[in-house]
Amino acid sequence: MKQPYGVILAGGLATRMGGGDKGMLTLGGQTLLSRVIDRLAPQVAGLALNANGDPSRFAQFEMPVIADSIEGFAGPLAGVLAGLDWVAAQGGETLVTAAADTPFFPCDLVPQLLLKGEGMAHPLVLAATPDPKRGTARHPTFGLWPVALRDDLRAALKGGLRKVVLWTEKHDGREALFPDEDAFFNVNTPQDLTRAETML
Template sequence: MKQPLGVILAGGLATRMGGGDKALLQLGGQSLLERVIARLEPQVAGLALNSNGDAARFAGFGLPVVADSVGGFAGPLAGVLAGLDWAADQGADAIVTVAGDTPFFPCDLVPRLLLASEGMAAPLALAATPRGDADTRSMTGGLIRHPTFGLWPVALRDDLRAALQDGLRKVVIWTDAHDGRLAEFPDAGDPFFNVNTPEDLAAAEAML
């Protein structure tokens, strides 16, 4: 399989942060988006940003901006589909997605997702961490799944489009239906810590 393309998911409403673009928040003198780009870019063959609204606000980052094709802020899967459609136009086989508000994700995210998906006809894998004290809503087999951090095959984009049009919104329901695998990241700490609230931003400053 070719090296996957990368897609940064920043299409949410950021309601817990009071609205606006979380990815543009400053952390240690850099925006969250700058930090995410710096971590993902060396791991992929090219990058795009999934966001909705006026793309001009991201012009300074030099990335193509792809909007959801499914209306009504349908969640991360809509961003995955937008990324898959963009990747198909580039002739790519797969994408890896990351969240635009998660500045500390692993620098070996992509190779570990690829390793987990070896042998699959349509490589599909999500990042996962040991349970610890994390939210258990996406837990399986003692692992917490991180649905915005995944490897997604272009070959399944029409299946995903149909699922979204039928009202599916929960990532793990779709990945489980296609026997998606898990790439475990047992590292100390919380590499998938994301900034949802002003308190989280303060915690991220402390983590720096």
């Protein structure tokens, strides 16, 4: 399998942070987005950012900015679809996504997702961590997605599907389990940002 391309998902509305781009918040003197780029870029063949609105606000990062093709903030799957279309244009076969507000995700994210996807006709894998209540918690913004299923995803989104897991389960999606419960800690509120400072 060719090395996947990466897309950072930053298309959300950040309502719990009072709006704006969560990825542009600073943590330890660096933006959350630049921390995510530093972790993901070495693991992928090329990197783009999924964000809606004026792309020039991300000019400092010098990477392609791709908007959702499905109208009305359809959630992470719309960003995944935009990413898959971009990867297809690059001649790639798979996409790995990461969220712009999750600065501590594993530096072996891509190898672990690829390992779990081995032997699948269309490798589709979500990252997961141990969860004391549910056994495991899936992290739907962190996944390996095959370009081959992009038209199926487009049809599902146009049909109103929004839940990531409903779509991945339909295609026998797997989970790659990462042992650290806090690996995918994301910054949703001002309190989370304070906690992230402590974790740093």
